[in-house]
Amino acid sequence: MLKKTAALAQPEVSHLVRKLRHLxxxxxxxxxxxxxxxxxxxxxxxxxxxxxxxxxxxxxxxMLGELSRSSVVELQEQSQTLLNQYFSETESSTQ
Incomplete structure (x- = not known):
């Protein structure tokens, strides 16, 4: 099933926010x-x-979508991984 943004479990949200902030x-x-x-x-x-x-x-x-278009390959890869991990494919493709 596709993950819905509002349905992220708390540990997932904590990890997502921290990773994005560090990125x-x-x-x-x-x-x-x-x-x-x-x-x-x-x-x-x-x-x-x-x-x-x-x-x-x-x-x-x-913000993740913007980072995924960065000129820095590492930022592109890590942000795209987070998008794929936490947001559905349908949602990600609308960025």
């Missing part, structure tokens, strides 16, 4: 500003205390 080279504070949320929100996502909203997950998916 982006951003601190939790910088990542929060990028997504338009509070620093404490990013911290809660990464520590498994809270789920991102559907809008935040859409923004995360968009």
């Amino acid at each position: 982006s080279g951003l601190s939790q504070e910088q990542f929060a500003v990028t997504l338009g949320v509070a620093f404490s929100t990013i911290n809660r996502w990464e520590n498994g205390h809270m789920q991102p909203s559907p809008l935040a997950l859409k923004q995360i998916k968009t």
Whole structure:
């Protein structure tokens, strides 16, 4: 079955958020500003205390899509792997 964005289990969300933030080279504070949320929100996502909203997950998916078009091959590969792992093929192809 295809994974739906809103149906990600908490450990998956925590891993996804942390990996994307590290790929982006951003601190939790910088990542929060990028997504338009509070620093404490990013911290809660990464520590498994809270789920991102559907809008935040859409923004995360968009960021992964942008990284997958990077000129740096390693960023392309890692971000595409995360897109494939956490978002359905149908959703990924609409980027």
